[in-house]
Amino acid sequence: MALQFTLPDGSAREFPSGTTGLEVAESIGARLAKAAVAVTVDGEQFDVFRPLEAGGAFSVITDSTEDGRHVLRHSAAHVMAQAVLDLFEGATFGIGPPITDGFYYDFDIGRPFTPDDLVAVEARMAEIIAEDQPFTRDDITAAKGREMFNEHPFKLEIIESVDPAEGANEDAVSVYRNNGFVDLCRG
Known part of the structure; x- marks a missing residue:
């Protein structure tokens, strides 16, 4: 199943289910991924290594x-x-x-x-x-x-x-x- 994430700039990206927050952050940029300590999806916080099972509004916490x-x-x-x-x-x-x-x-x-x-x-x-x-x-x-x-x-x-x-x-x-x-x- 594909997950769609809406980034803070309004763009959307699609990833397979089980993609980690770090992998999504890496697709945005290496510096952002390096600074990432957690991510949010629809306001719910996840550690960067946790596989994501649902898409939504995505942001990186540094x-x-x-x-x-x-x-x-x-x-x-x-x-x-x-x-x-x-x-x-x-x-x-x-x-x-x-x-x-x-x-x-x-x-x-x-x-x-x-x-x-x-x-x-x-x-x-x-x-x-x-x-x-x-x-x-x-x-x-x-x-x-x-x-x-x-x-x-x-x-x-x-x-x-x-x-x-x-x-x-x-x-x-x-x-x-x-x-x-x-x-x-x-x-």
Whole structure:
């Protein structure tokens, strides 16, 4: 099935179903694709690697916009969580949203973080970023999510209580992966 996207300049382009937002952005221009951090189709935001299943009004979100900075902060939160889990055996984690001027994550490492811990987390984050790990989305069953996060009680609580607008329902949850790190995430 072909998808038709209307670009901000009013022109239309056709692509096969399953084309990613990045592929559409590349068809517009290499510089735009390089700056892309997300896309929207009819106002709904998608990561650049997610296959698109419906056409519509298409736009690219870059890091020069507030929406783009929000996406980058969200990605940075995932990188921080990956770093903490890499460094602190037995660590558990809760939510990690972007906020107006940054991001945060809820962690339990069994003790308070020290200044030296924060230096180590920052260094591990730099290593992860240098690895240029892609973020990939998977939609899995809630049962698979419970199995995947069985050692993370905060995540189990989210799976049981989150409403469909937050990325889960009684049958499915969405997760994002980068390298060995996996987290519940709407995108």
